[in-house]
Amino acid sequence: xxxLRKQVAVIKVRKMEDGSSERFNIARENIQRIxxxxxxxxxxxxxxxxxxxxxxxxxxVYYIKTDQDNFGRVLGSGGRTINCLRHLVTAIAGRHxxxxxxxxxxxxxxx
Numbered sequence: 001x002x003x004l005r006k007q008v009a010v011i012k013v014r015k016m017e018d019g020s021s022e023r024f025n026i027a028r029e030n031i032q033r034i035x036x037x038x039x040x041x042x043x044x045x046x047x048x049x050x051x052x053x054x055x056x057x058x059x060x061v062y063y064i065k066t067d068q069d070n071f072g073r074v075l076g077s078g079g080r081t082i083n084c085l086r087h088l089v090t091a092i093a094g095r096h097x098x099x100x101x102x103x104x105x106x107x108x109x110x111x
Contacts, residue, residue, distance in 0.1 A: 023096065024096060024097070024098055027092065027093065027096035027098070028053060028055070028060055028100075030092070031053075031062065031089055031092050031093065031100065032051055032052075032053060032062065034088070034092070035051050035062060035064075035085055035088070035089060035102070036049075036050070036051045038085060039051060039064065039066075039074065039085075042070075042073050042074060042081065043066070043070040043073055043074070044069060044070060044073065045067075045069070045070065048066060048067045048069065048070050049064065049065065049066045049067075049070055049074065050064075050065040050066075051063065051064055051065070052065070053100075058099060059098075059099045059100065059101060060093065060098060060099070060100040060101075061100070061101055061102075061103060062089060062100060062101070062102045062103070063103055063104075063105045064102065064103070064104045064105060065105045066104065066105075071104070074104065075104075082102070082104065085102055086101070086102045089101070089102045
C-alpha cells in the first residue's frame with residue numbers, strides 16, 4: 001500500500017488598503033521628491049524638468065515634464081536612465097503596497 005502524504009501550503013494574503021491612505025500619500029510625495037532630485041541633477045537646466053503625479057484607481061502615474069534639450073539626458077543611452085528611474089519608482093511603491101509607473105509627458109513629440 002502506498003502511503004499518502006498530506007502537503008500543507010500556507011498562503012499569506014495582505015489586504016490592500018485604500019489608495020488614499022495617508023501612508024500612501026507620504027510615500028507618493030517621497031517618490032516625487034526623489035525622482036525630481038535625480039532629474040534636476042541630470043538636466044542641463046534644473047528648472048527645465050518637473051514631475052507631477054496622478055492617483056488612479058489602481059495605479060499612481062508619475063509624469064516627467066522636460067524640454068527638447070533635456071529629453072535625451074532623461075532617457076539616457078539606450079533608455080538606461082529612464083529605466084533606472086522606473087525601477088526605482090516601482091520598487092519604492094511596491095514596498096509601500098501600491099503600484100506606480102513613470103512616464104515622460106508628451107514623449108512622442110520629441111521623436
